[in-house]
Amino acid sequence: MITREENKNIYAGILFILILFIIWGIASLLVKPDFGEVYNIVQVTQKMDSFKDEVPDTIDVIFAGNSEVYRTFSPLQIFHETGITSYCMSESALRLCDALGLTKASFETQSPKVVVLEADAIFSDSDPHKDNYALPTNLIEDIFPIFHYHIFYKAYVPEFVFNDSVDLRTEHALRGFVQTDMAVPYTGPADYMNEGDHVRINRDSRKYLDLMREFCEEKNVPLLLTAAPNAKNWNYSKNKALQEYADKYGLDFLDLNMHVQDMGIDWNTDTMDGGNHMSFEGSKKTTAFMEEYLKENYDLTDHRGDPLYSDWEKDNEEYELYP
């Protein structure tokens, strides 16, 4: 027999939980991004904010992907040598879902002519709600996205102490490229393309790759798939998987690993971390190769001398990266 007091307590308990769910629901509505589901809301929001500093409709090429992008392609060098404007919409360990979100966001203020998607993110985790570090909380993220986007505040509260870090200062000037002085030689086998396991594009990645392709089709912008030179994480198996995808949908695919000798990559000096990312010297070679490819294959304008793009020339002079 339940007493009156116990009855009251049961109702109080249910009411407490109901109110808690309502609070979580409201908080979820407030923090869920309106540009689609992303994995790391802080990275994406900060990148979008810095990208908004660009003069509207001045960016021709969007480089999307993870750290491979901002270590491999330098927009300032491309502009300096060809007059083509570009931006690295990339962050460390960026997932494909976030690359898609950033690419979509870039079209809000700009009218890019080409989207270049670097492939490393395709062969990593791509789903916004699948997190090896937090799978159990993923269980309720769909119902209460506050558990996924709970670090949203970091994008808005400024970094008082560490805001003088090189990456943040140079974000705008270098258009997302991150310059480094580090160079750690790659000492593995020269035929690294034969190494590694057989891989396929997993289901999550394929889903976001399809979404990226469909978005570019909708915007009537060519999607160029590329793979940065990577002696640690790239091989023929990945090349084949991506080539098949590109062939199936009539996309361009430029695997820079197949042109390592053409570019003159020296694995002793051109990688910053033993083969995974390009060093600054390496990035000069890969960027030069990519800009030639863009120039030859797409109808892109040389903006050098145009007063609207004077910032680009000023930034190059200030940072003295490309004399």
Place this chain on the structure above:
Amino acid sequence: MSFELFIECIKLWWDPVYSSWMFFALFLPLVILIYAISGKDRRPYVLLFSGWLFFISLSGVMFLVHIFETLLVWRMGIVLGRISEDKSLKRKERTAKKKKLLIAGIISLVAVLFVLKYLDFTGSNVVRLLNILSIPCEWRFLNIAVPVGISYFTLEGISYLTEVYWENIKPRGQYMNVALYMGFFPKLIEGPITRFSDVSDTLFSGLPVSYENLTRGYQRILLGLFKKLLIADHLAPAVDIVYKWEEKAGSVALFAAVIFTIQEYMDFAGSIDIVIGAARIFGVDLKENFRQPFFAKNASDFWHRWHITLGTFFRDYIFYPVSVNKSIMKLTKKVKDRFGAEAGRLTAPSVAIFCVWITNGIWHGPKWNYIFYGLYYFVWIFIENIAEKPFLSLLSKMKLSESSLIVRIFRFIKLFIIVITGEMFFRADSMSVGFEMFRYVFTDFNSRKLIRHLGDMGMDFHDYLTVIIAFILIIILSVLKELKVPYRKAFMSLPVFVRWTAWYALIMVIVVFGAYGSGYDAAGMIYAKF
């Protein structure tokens, strides 16, 4: 949520790193529900089988070790009880027989622990010693999987047998009682190390889930989550990075020791809050494991406030028996005759303290760092025991009371240095790294190096700020507790609207500022590995 994701989540339950999350998300609510709707007689069985399921999910086949130990303890307890009641034997004979059985039981339990946890360590060190003596041989590491919580339930088994031997408790005839005592799931991973008499009135009674216990239990769990997710887990990546000891500087070493001490304290104390809260829901009151340790007046007092249940275990089952051991008494007499009364007074406690601390160090795991850590505290407590009297007479000469602010500040600084230095060695990858870190504090402090690398420690500015604010709040709470301010009573007298708002605010603070999900690595429980 897709079915595939659900399955992946369930699979990850098998990884102890995620066990804490699964514990809240699924396991605990499910057990509470089944427990609540079960009949009074069946409730202890619900707890027992839940504990077994929890154990199997974490340790798989090694669960059999747990079963073996509980069976051993249960049977030996019964036999010990029978001997105690055997009036055909003389008292001396009974005691001798019981003693033999108790020793056999303890040796069996310790042997299992030794083989699973310490065999590789001992074997490899013996081989190393033989190699130094030019005797060529090698040790093949067995890498045996260690069942979760073995260090805790082994001590509980020893405690049960000893209490039965001392006739402080009656042995339980039902296996279920002993199995549930040693396998009650909230305390399975990290303790607190529980005495049978502490829980026997509640654990087997099948008490109903009351509103009072449910709310108080979850409130305690929230406090634990606050400590763990806002402080300990935020600090976890920074601790891992600084203890790699790649940025060599005294400032980095000191910073490493300080943040590890905070991380360890908040992780362990937070986990224990969760354990005590979860047990409370089932009407079981477990012993507190922490009592504001940094308010201690010396190293000895610190260990009366830090990991209390381990300290009291060693006090009752090692310190007291060793102190009154006949051989030690004889030694005390000899020392007293030769070196005077004061030396005699210190002999027995010093030998007993040595035994306690060497065991404490070894208990933490098969690493020289832990053994050093135990001996380190032995040395400090030994020094403090000797120095206490002269120190007190010095204070009276200076007309200072023990409770004066200056004495308290002095004691705090001394304790802080002792604890921080101990933790520096405790967490270091090896003894040589520990000594190198210690040396750098005095030879190359280089605070600039630390400042330069604060941003590269897996924590951003927001994380540091979160940790600092949360820790200040915990300090305030500790001060209130130490001063015995009845803050809980005051809080409970507030209108329900205010109380609920405060709880919602706390929950949201944990949800928003907690270190979990994207951008954070999952951090396991530190004391689960000991």
